[in-house]
Amino acid sequence: MAEGSARSIRIAAETGSTNADLLNALRSGERVPEGEWLVTDRQTAGRGRQGREWFDGAGNFMGSTVVRPGPGDPPAHTLALVAGLALHEAATPLSGDPSRLRLKWPNDLMLGEAKVAGILLEREGDAVVLGIGVNLAKAPEVPGRKTMAFAELGPAPDRDLFARDLAIALDRELERWRTYGLEAILRRWQAAAFGIGTKLSVHEPDGTVRQGAFDGLDDNGSLQLRLGDGSVRTIHAGDVMLAKET
Numbered sequence: 258m259a260e261g262s263a264r265s266i267r268i269a270a271e272t273g274s275t276n277a278d279l280l281n282a283l284r285s286g287e288r289v290p291e292g293e294w295l296v297t298d299r300q301t302a303g304r305g306r307q308g309r310e311w312f313d314g315a316g317n318f319m320g321s322t323v324v325r326p327g328p329g330d331p332p333a334h335t336l337a338l339v340a341g342l343a344l345h346e347a348a349t350p351l352s353g354d355p356s357r358l359r360l361k362w363p364n365d366l367m368l369g370e371a372k373v374a375g376i377l378l379e380r381e382g383d384a385v386v387l388g389i390g391v392n393l394a395k396a397p398e399v400p401g402r403k404t405m406a407f408a409e410l411g412p413a414p415d416r417d418l419f420a421r422d423l424a425i426a427l428d429r430e431l432e433r434w435r436t437y438g439l440e441a442i443l444r445r446w447q448a449a450a451f452g453i454g455t456k457l458s459v460h461e462p463d464g465t466v467r468q469g470a471f472d473g474l475d476d477n478g479s480l481q482l483r484l485g486d487g488s489v490r491t492i493h494a495g496d497v498m499l500a501k502e503t
Contacts, residue, residue, distance in 0.1 A: 265293050265294070266293075266294040266296055266320075266417075266420050266421065266424060267293070267294065267295050267296065268296050268297070268298070268417075269295065269296070269297040269298070270297070270298050270299065271297060271298060271299040271300075271301065272295075272297045272299075272300060272301070273300070273301050273302035274300060274302050274388075275295045275296065275297050275300065275319060275320055275321035275388060276321045276377060276379055276386050276388040277302070278295055278321070279295060279321050279322075279323055279386045280379060280381050280386050283323070283381045283382060283384055283386070284381060289323045289384070290323070291322075291323055291324055291325045292322060292323075292324075292424070292427075292428060293322065293323065294320050294321070294322045294420065294424055295320060295321050295322070296318070296319065296320035296416075296420050297319050297320070298315070299315065300319045314392065314394055314395035314396070314397070314406075315394065315395070316393055316394025316395065316408075316413055316416060317390065317391060317392055317393050317394055317395060317406075317416070318389065318390065318391040318393055318416055318419050318420060318423070319389075319390050320388070320389055320420060320423075321386055321387060321388040321389070322386075322387050322424075322427070323384050323385070323386055323387070324336055324384070324385045324387055324431065325383060325384050325385075326383070326385065327435075329435075330434065330435055331434060331435075331438060331439040331442070332439070332477065332478075333380065333385050334378070334478065335434070335439055335442065335477075335478045336378060336385055336387060336434075337363050337364050337376055337378055337478075338442055338443070338446045338478055339427070339430045339431060339434045339442060340364075340376045340378075340387055340389065340427065340430075341360045341364070341366065341376060341446060341449070342360075342426075342430050342442065342445060342446055342449065343423060343426035343427040343429070343430045344366050344374055344376065344389060344391070344423065344426075345358060345360055345366060345449045346426040346429075346430075347419060347422040347423040347425075347426045348366060348373070348374065348391065348407070350422075351393075351407045351410070351414050351419075352368060352407075352410070353410045353411075357369045358373075358449075359449065359450055359451045360446060360449050360450040360451075361450065361451060361497060361499070362450070362471075362474070362480045362492075362497055363480070363494075363497070364376035364377065364378075365497075366391075367451075367499075368405060368407075370403050370499055371396075371403040371404055371405040372392075372399075372402065372403065372404050372405075373391065373392050373396070373404070373405055373406065373407060374389065374390060374391040374392065375389070375390050376388070376389055377389075377390075387427075389423065391407075391419065391423075392404065392405065392406035392407065393406060393407050393408065393413055393414045393416055393419060394406055394407075394408045394413040394414075394416075395408070396409075402498070430442075439476075439477075439478065440476075442478075443474050443476070443478060446474070446478075447473055447474060450471075451471055451499070452471070453470075453471060453472060453473060454470050454471065454472075455470065455471040455499065456468075456469075456470055456471075456499070456500035457469060457470065457471055457482060457497055457498065457499065457500060458497070458498045458499075458500050459480070459482055459492055459495045459496070459497050459498075460495055460496040460497075460498075461492070461494070461495045462494055462495060467482060467484065467490065467492075468484075468485070468500065469482040469483050469484045469485065469490070470482070470483045471483075472489055475491055479491050479492060479493050480492040480495075480497065
């Protein structure tokens with residue numbers, strides 16, 4: 258058992274899905290402590306957002322943890338932004354040029370125009386299981402999208418050291434989320450994201466595809482998309498891509 262901050266990191270040689278393992282533990286009544294991480298060397302049935310397969314690459318980071326939002330905390334869905342900030346902080350030393358490392362709403366970390374990491378949130382009762390996958394050593398081939406691994410910039414980062422750094426960063430971001438509220442998180446997230454005016458293509462859950470420009474986040478953390486006619490549409494859920502990816 259490796260230590261990350263005051264938390265623990267459990268390493269499994271192989272599992273179907275770290276998110277599924279923690280969800281099943283919660284459903285069975287097991288008291289999974291907030292901040293305990295489950296990290297695996299190999300994941301045979303990983304899931305991404307919208308049911309996509311979660312790439313299993315040897316040497317990559319694949320892990321999940323549990324967060325238990327309290328009655329005085331900001332809305333649970335904003336944990337995606339909290340996780341994004343922690344991921345951005347932990348990955349910055351690996352990026353070569355930190356100015357190219359950017360967050361893309363709702364759950365992606367990009368290096369230039371290529372995706373290097375993703376986040377998956379799943380709710381179970383009063384807990385949220387937060388899963389993160391990072392292309393440390395290898396990147397999947399995704400039709401129509403650019404991906405890359407940090408190993409393309411130099412030696413592959415050490416997975417266990419990255420796990421420790423990420424655990425520490427998430428602890429820190431959760432404390433800020435609870436202490437200072439959502440406004441400070443929104444401000445910092447937008448500073449780490451692609452700039453206002455970045456061209457986006459949004460595939461909404463009903464199948465509608467909208468083209469527009471990033472216009473920041475609203476007070477609840479939803480995406481603001483400025484359309485061609487100058488109006489602004491609030492996006493609560495959807496698949497968001499840089500316009501050049503489409």
